Amino acid sequence: MSLNSSKVLTHKALHENAIVAGCLESLEQGRQFLKSINDEQYCYLASPHVTSSIGEHFRHLLDVFYSIYRRTDFIDYNLRRRGHALETSRAAALVTIVELTQWLQVFTDESLDTPISVLAEVSLSHAQTCEMESTLGRELTFASLHATHHFAMAKVVVSLLNVKVAGRFGYAPATVTYFREQ
Secondary structure (H helix, E strand, O other), rough: OOOOOOOOOOOOHHHHOHHHHHHHHHHHHHHHHHHHOOHHHHHHHOOOOOOOOOOHHHHHHHHHHHHHHHHOOOOOOOOOOOOOOOOOOOOHHHHHHHHHHHHOOOOOOHHOEEEEEEEEEOOOOOOOOOEEEEEHHHHHHHHHHHHHHHHHHHHHHHHOOOOOOOOOOOHHHHHHHHHOOO
């Protein structure tokens, strides 16, 4: 199925591994959302309700994936690309989503089990970075689920602009499962 498809892809159509399929599904959901809004909406600041634009939210969620993508011996979630073109260019975000989608295709079950060190700031009151052990699969799962939170914030912004989005956009997978079972 082409990346230009307007249909949100199912995990079976995306990749055999459920973690990668979930990441691909999240990125596709983000791509579809970005195609449904315009550049002005992408940069709109809905202050005081939301302090970051949709572009800033997308820059951040893509930075989480990018931290995993650019890893060497460790993943450093403290490195952010604040002020990057992703914050103001919907087109740049769409290109990045395509690049990340292509990158994710190479992962296998075995590669997702690769141990990796993770660095992350853990304190609001002072600079304190902790190093912890994880796996690539766990960190990709985190990136996908973290994207959902930012999708929800983007949904709030467009709702303030009276723009409708796909029904499940911004919902966590567990929440959607709950709805299906009702």
